[in-house]
Structures are given as structure tokens and as C-alpha cells.
Amino acid sequence: MHNNLLSLLQLSDPTLPIGGYAHSAGLETYVQQGIVKDVATATEFITEMLTQNVQYTDAAFVSLAYNAAEENDIEKLIQLDDECTAVKLPREIRQASQKLGIRLVKVFDSVCENTIARKYKEAIQQQNASGHYCIAFGIYAKALNIFKAEALTGFYYNAAVSMITNCVKLIPLGQQDGQMVLFSLQQLITELVQRSLNPDVGKIGLCCSGFDIRCMQHEQLYSRLYMS
Amino acid sequence: MRATLHIEAALKNGKTYLSNCFFTTPFKVANITEDRSKEELHLMLMTSSPGILDGDEFHMKIQLDQNAALHLKTQSYQRLFQMKKGASQSIEVRMNKGSSFCYLPQPTVPHKDSNFVANNNIYLSHNCMFIWGELLTCGRILNGEEFAFSKFSSTTKIFLNNRLVVKENLLIEPAKIKVHAIGQLEGYTHQASLIFINVAADIKSIIKYVVDTLNQQKEICFGVSSLPVNGIIIRILGFKAEQLYSCLKNIANHLSGINNNDAASLGRKEKEIIYAN
Numbered sequence: 246m247h248n249n250l251l252s253l254l255q256l257s258d259p260t261l262p263i264g265g266y267a268h269s270a271g272l273e274t275y276v277q278q279g280i281v282k283d284v285a286t287a288t289e290f291i292t293e294m295l296t297q298n299v300q301y302t303d304a305a306f307v308s309l310a311y312n313a314a315e316e317n318d319i320e321k322l323i324q325l326d327d328e329c330t331a332v333k334l335p336r337e338i339r340q341a342s343q344k345l346g347i348r349l350v351k352v353f354d355s356v357c358e359n360t361i362a363r364k365y366k367e368a369i370q371q372q373n374a375s376g377h378y379c380i381a382f383g384i385y386a387k388a389l390n391i392f393k394a395e396a397l398t399g400f401y402y403n404a405a406v407s408m409i410t411n412c413v414k415l416i417p418l419g420q421q422d423g424q425m426v427l428f429s430l431q432q433l434i435t436e437l438v439q440r441s442l443n444p445d446v447g448k449i450g451l452c453c454s455g456f457d458i459r460c461m462q463h464e465q466l467y468s469r470l471y472m473s
Numbered sequence: 474m475r476a477t478l479h480i481e482a483a484l485k486n487g488k489t490y491l492s493n494c495f496f497t498t499p500f501k502v503a504n505i506t507e508d509r510s511k512e513e514l515h516l517m518l519m520t521s522s523p524g525i526l527d528g529d530e531f532h533m534k535i536q537l538d539q540n541a542a543l544h545l546k547t548q549s550y551q552r553l554f555q556m557k558k559g560a561s562q563s564i565e566v567r568m569n570k571g572s573s574f575c576y577l578p579q580p581t582v583p584h585k586d587s588n589f590v591a592n593n594n595i596y597l598s599h600n601c602m603f604i605w606g607e608l609l610t611c612g613r614i615l616n617g618e619e620f621a622f623s624k625f626s627s628t629t630k631i632f633l634n635n636r637l638v639v640k641e642n643l644l645i646e647p648a649k650i651k652v653h654a655i656g657q658l659e660g661y662t663h664q665a666s667l668i669f670i671n672v673a674a675d676i677k678s679i680i681k682y683v684v685d686t687l688n689q690q691k692e693i694c695f696g697v698s699s700l701p702v703n704g705i706i707i708r709i710l711g712f713k714a715e716q717l718y719s720c721l722k723n724i725a726n727h728l729s730g731i732n733n734n735d736a737a738s739l740g741r742k743e744k745e746i747i748y749a750n
Binding site: 275280281286289290293294297298324327328330331332334335336337339447448449450451452453454455456457458459460461462464465 | 637651656659664701710
């Protein structure tokens with residue numbers, strides 16, 4: 246199998262036109278409430294998000310969707326899609342995942358002829374699936390012949406960059422500070438990728454009360470720059 | 474100790490009654506319905522044990538027939554004692570068309586070295602009203618046992634017409650995570666959650682009601698949001714079990730007053746509601 250680096254770069258590009266820039270995943274609440282306010286608290290926010298939230302939810306789904314795509318198992322993909330909807334309890338987080346997912350499918354459907362990806366697209370059209378970003382990411386990573394560990398690396402990297410960009414804009418932090426934080430996350434991301442290769446299915450959707458609450462509070466904020 | 478409890482509630486002449494009830498020690502069930510003119514049955518789930526002990530394995534099964542309405546309460550705080558092997562509990566709730574179920578157990582207090590795993594599976598059909606609360610404390614603070622338990626896990630899966638619609642996966646292993654970090658308890662010691670599902674409910678106005686009600690409380694942090702099905706989830710962090718429990722109780726009282734059987738007249742289908750979200 247030819248490992249397609251350029252496809253991975255495109256799939257995990259934080260500037261992919263799917264609307265990722267419009268979502269803060271609760272960060273906007275944390276910044277408005279003065280909890281995330283400098284490099285140290287931004288680093289804590291990003292580290293905890295990657296370790297406690299992304300690892301057990303989105304990255305786990307990327308990994309499992311990749312397996313299901315490999316096995317050409319649309320039933321399994323729909324089951325994962327249902328589970329993803331069911332664990333994303335704050336409404337804006339669930340909707341963000343669906344909006345990004347549907348746009349990711351739109352972008353890659355035209356550039357990548359693939360049976361299982363097409364089946365997932367049809368399931369979304371027939372309202373049998375919601376179309377989550379992480380599930381679509383896993384499917385297209387497989388369809389584009391990207392190795393799983395590298396797809397996961399790209400996924401975590403994309404998540405980290407998005408959070409850093411938002412921190413730089415919202416707190417605000419200096420651009421150089423943002424890049425230093427990103428650089429400091431390399432070891433963590435490498436470890437998380439290893440753990441996500443075979444995710445512990447019992448931990449999928451692990452509840453992070455604080456993150457959930459700030460994401461829910463975002464719905465009630467008086468002024469909002471982000472959709473989540 | 475291995476123990477089982479099986480409750481079946483049905484509706485006769487507009488009132489819910491216990492059509493079948495079976496339990497083994499330490500369980501006991503008492504009918505505590507005050508207003509016998511009303512449709513709903515109130516049951517108190519009691520236990521002769523001081524709490525959950527090492528090696529305990531409890532299985533509960535609750536079934537509601539069409540249009541039956543059951544409120545299940547617990548008598549006292551659920552203490553999880555010091556353990557080596559660990560203990561587990563499973564609850565299965567099967568709800569037939571138009572039935573209502575409200576379960577708001579008293580707070581759970583995990584003692585030092587307790588290790589507890591709970592699995593809850595809820596099966597809803599059309600037009601059900603469902604309220605499910607959970608409240609976890611950090612342990613016996615006065616005994617110096619703040620987050621001294623080894624594991625607390627509670628997974629709740631809710632299926633609507635056999636399709637998974639809500640999954641809550643609460644797992645706290647204080648030695649393995651930073652409990653006070655951003656995203657976790659953020660300095661609070663107690664956490665509570667409440668799930669409410671009712672096809673007929675007006676979610677927008679309920680969210681407003683919850684926000685207005687909880688905004689009056691001091692020293693808590695809360696969030697409320699709409700579920701992928703017609704319902705809400707509330708999460709609260711705080712410092713006092715009594716305060717959080719009374720918040721859940723007041724909100725549950727308000728929510729259980731909403732008639733779920735109006736849903737038929739609204740003609741809404743669950744599937745539409747899932748994807749309208």
C-alpha cells in the first residue's frame with residue numbers, strides 16, 4: 246500500500262473549507278469566564294481536551310470508523326454514528342460534529358471514489374446517519390490509503406491546531422506563544438496516537454463534566470463569536 | 474452478595490399498580506403513594522444493608538406496561554464501602570408505549586477504596602416520559618476521604634425504539650486523572666446530572682425554566698442542553714449534596730407534571746425529532 250502523505254495533509258488541514266474556524270468547543274465560555282486566560286491555562290485546556298475528551302470520543306471514533314471502512318461494514322459505521330450522536334450531549338458540540346462531517350463528506354466525495362464512503366454518504370442522505378466529522382475522517386483516511394497511525398496523528402494535530410488558533414484569537418496569545426504550545430504537545434500527541442490505535446470501547450464518550458457544562462453554557466452567552 | 478429486584482407496573486382503571494414484584498435480600502419495596510386518586514405509583518426502594526459492600530452484585534429490572542406511571546425513590550444515601558474486589562449494579566428499564574418513569578436516587582457517597590461499576594440500560598418506546606437523575610459526592614470529606622475512592626463508573630444507555638439515542642459514560646478514577654483540572658470538576662466536589670425525555674415537551678421553555686431556576690442557586694456551576702431526542706440534559710457541579718439533590722428534585726417535580734400522552738395529538742415522530750436537532 247502506498248501511503249499518501251499529500252492526502253493526509255489535505256484531510257487534516259485545519260484550513261479545509263468545512264467551517265472548523267467557527268467552533269470553539271466551549272473555549273469561548275472559558276475565556277469569557279476568565280478561566281482560560283494565559284499560556285499556562287491554555288496549555289491545560291488543550292492538554293485536558295486532547296487527553297480526556299478527544300481521545301475517548303472523536304479519536305476513538307476515527308480509529309473504529311477506519312476499521313469498519315477497512316471491513317467494508319456500513320452497519321458498523323451507522324452504529325458508530327449513532328453512538329457518536331448519543332455521547333455528544335451538549336447540543337452545539339453535536340451539531341458542530343455533524344456540520345463539519347457533512348461538509349467533509351461533500352469535499353472528499355468528489356475527489357475520492359470509494360464504495361464504503363459512498364454508502365456512508367447515502368446513509369446520511371437517507372437520514373440513517375447524522376454524518377459526524379470523526380466518522381467521515383476515519384472513512385476517508387482509509388479510502389485515501391493513509392496509514393491509521395498517521396491518520397490519527399493528523400487528526401490530533403488538527404484538533405490541537407484548531408484549539409491553539411482559537412486561543413491565540415480569543416485570549417489573546419502571541420502567535421509565537423501558540424506555536425510554542427503546539428511544539429510542546431508533540432510527545433503527548435505521539436502517546437495518544439498509540440493509545441487510539443486500539444481504543445478501549447468501554448471508555449467511549451467518557452464524561453467530562455466541566456467541558457460539558459461550559460459547552461452548554463455557551464448556548465446562553467450574551468455575546469458569541471463562535472457557534473460552539 | 475448477589476441480589477435481584479424485579480418490578481412490573483401496569484395501569485388499571487386509570488391507576489398504576491404493582492402487577493409483579495420480586496426481590497431478594499437486602500432489597501425491599503414499599504408503596505408510598507400519597508395521592509391515590511392520581512395515575513402514578515410511588516415506590517420506595519429500601520435495603521436492609523448499610524450500603525454496597527465488597528463483592529455485591531445487584532441486578533434490578535423494571536418494566537412498565539402501556540401508559541403506566543412509576544416514580545421510584547431510594548430511602549437514604551447510597552454508601553459504597555471500602556472494597557478489594559469491587560461491586561457492581563445493573564438496572565434495566567423497559568418502558569412500553571405512553572409510560573412514565575421517574576428515578577431520582579439519593580446521593581452516592583463513595584468511601585475510601587470503593588470500586589463500583591454501574592450499568593443502566595433504558596428501553597423507551599413511543600410517547601414515554603423519562604426522568605433519570607444521578608448525584609455523586611467526593612466521599613466523606615469530614616473523614617478526610619475527599620476523592621479517596623478507587624473507581625466509580627456509571628454507564629447509562631438510553632434506547633428509543635431499540636436505537637441508541639443517549640449514552641452517558643461517567644467514570645472517575647481519582648488516582649488516574651486530575652479531578653480538579655479544567656474540563657473535570659474544576660474545583661467542585663459534587664456532581665449531579667438529570668436526563669429528561671418527553672416527546673410532548675416544549676424544550677425551549679423548559680431550558681429557560683431550568684436556567685432561571687438554577688441561576689438562583691449559589692456556589693454551583695451548571696449547564697443545560699437539548700438531547701438528540703426531545704429532551705434535555707442538566708449537569709451541575711457544587712459542594713453540597715443536599716443542595717444539588719433538592720435542585721434535581723424540584724426540577725423533576727416540574728418536569729413530571731408535563732403530560733407525555735399529548736404527544737399523539739402533536740403527531741410528532743421520534744425520528745424527525747432526532748434529526749431536527
